[in-house]
Amino acid sequence: LAEHEYVDADILRTRFAVAMSNMYKAEVPLYGDLVSIVQGVNQSVLANDNTKDSVERITLERHGAIRLGSPYELQVVRRIFCLLGMFPIGYYDLSIAGLPMHATCFRPRDSQSLAKNPFRVFTTLLRPELLQSPEARERALSLLQQRKIFSDIFLDVISIAESQQSRFTYDQAEIFVNNALESFRWQSVAAATFDVYNTLKKEHPILADVVCFQTAHINHLTPRTLNIDLAQVAMQAHGMEVKDRIEGPPKRECPILLRQTSFLALQEAVSFASSSNHPEKLIDSYHKARFGEIEERGAALTPAGRKLYDELFDEAMEASRTTGQEMDETVAKAFTEYPDTWNELRQQGLIFCEFTPTGKRLPTHLAKRDEKRGEFLEQLVLAGIVSAAPITYEDFLPFSAAGIFQSNLGNSSSSAMGHKKPYPDQEGFVKSLGCAILDSNTLYASIQRKSIENCAHQLGLSAF
Numbered sequence: 001l002a003e004h005e006y007v008d009a010d011i012l013r014t015r016f017a018v019a020m021s022n023m024y025k026a027e028v029p030l031y032g033d034l035v036s037i038v039q040g041v042n043q044s045v046l047a048n049d050n051t052k053d054s055v056e057r058i059t060l061e062r063h064g065a066i067r068l069g070s071p072y073e074l075q076v077v078r079r080i081f082c083l084l085g086m087f088p089i090g091y092y093d094l095s096i097a098g099l100p101m102h103a104t105c106f107r108p109r110d111s112q113s114l115a116k117n118p119f120r121v122f123t124t125l126l127r128p129e130l131l132q133s134p135e136a137r138e139r140a141l142s143l144l145q146q147r148k149i150f151s152d153i154f155l156d157v158i159s160i161a162e163s164q165q166s167r168f169t170y171d172q173a174e175i176f177v178n179n180a181l182e183s184f185r186w187q188s189v190a191a192a193t194f195d196v197y198n199t200l201k202k203e204h205p206i207l208a209d210v211v212c213f214q215t216a217h218i219n220h221l222t223p224r225t226l227n228i229d230l231a232q233v234a235m236q237a238h239g240m241e242v243k244d245r246i247e248g249p250p251k252r253e254c255p256i257l258l259r260q261t262s263f264l265a266l267q268e269a270v271s272f273a274s275s276s277n278h279p280e281k282l283i284d285s286y287h288k289a290r291f292g293e294i295e296e297r298g299a300a301l302t303p304a305g306r307k308l309y310d311e312l313f314d315e316a317m318e319a320s321r322t323t324g325q326e327m328d329e330t331v332a333k334a335f336t337e338y339p340d341t342w343n344e345l346r347q348q349g350l351i352f353c354e355f356t357p358t359g360k361r362l363p364t365h366l367a368k369r370d371e372k373r374g375e376f377l378e379q380l381v382l383a384g385i386v387s388a389a390p391i392t393y394e395d396f397l398p399f400s401a402a403g404i405f406q407s408n409l410g411n412s413s414s415s416a417m418g419h420k421k422p423y424p425d426q427e428g429f430v431k432s433l434g435c436a437i438l439d440s441n442t443l444y445a446s447i448q449r450k451s452i453e454n455c456a457h458q459l460g461l462s463a464f
Ligand code: OOG
Pocket: 064, 065, 066, 067, 122, 124, 219, 260, 293, 396, 397, 400, 401, 402, 404, 405
């Protein structure tokens, strides 16, 4: 087949993300309200907006989350997302919050794909070895062994695309998207009996959500807001039950990383078989898992910037724990130490930037620069010859993710999470995934480096 008879992965990702969003709107109408609130806020702040990302990108932008039970499920999900141009980036250990889970984020990796549609999915995997009760572990593993999240047609079309250099024809793409929706759809009839559900829920509420259903239901989709403080007020005004604090850094002049908040998980009707001997006898009950989240994205931090962030954040958590002061207060206080102008952030090497020639001519005194003098790029920025735009943070934050998880399990105090003993197992995760995880810093650094090389080239300089 000719090139044009295959669907472009970036276009397919948008189609998939829009289809998921429509499905989730139908399933959780409050999510539709959230999207409207965010779009209203974004329109009102767009005039004096401080992000370089396009209005189109921001309007489409979503992240979702799924929770998987087994390495097999994770491997199929990896293949699905690869075909949508989304790759596993970063490792997140959620044992810091007492959760028997670890995670990665599937997302586009290069700046062109991110600019088209940065759809990302926070994907967690159960760690049965961290469960306390052997009985609960056994029950969970047996449910996972029996379930089939992906239909045969779906698995076939995935294999076919893989044999075509990871591309779909238009007809195949349609089958793929429709079947993907089925795998991530909500089901109001559980796969587990009511007894088993309750046993697993007692062991850990997250366990019941991960293993008791026939699908890997999407548990939230998050639109990006340009002003999370305004959006949160609007959510409250709309009568939503909002999480008690915004996760991540405090409000700043120069947004960094990621700030997130959510409306709390809804109680939803679910039926369970009363026993496996009588699967036809259903018990009507409830399950609480799905919620609505919003996020505001700022600049990606360099490893040095992240180190300072983590130090100040740890300090704030510790202060909150020992003094009982609100996290918001201790975080705001600790972060007075974090530079808050773009010039300082850039000059101190705390953020990643994308540099672009502005078109202004290079004055002769700068063209004849002294090679030994560093900071040449910085001089070009200050002289207005090159512009420096902070690169948007495209990833997640482990403590924020833990806080979001916990608030939806009924625990709201994120300061209590600080002293859980962490049990990261990145090697185990990679083994379950079946391929390497990409490092986000390498990706940000490469976008920055390429932009600098491009400036050098356009200005006729050998290098910086
Ligand atoms: C994932 C929670 C983490 C985020 O945005 O950090 C998350 C989950 O609840 O499965 O979505």
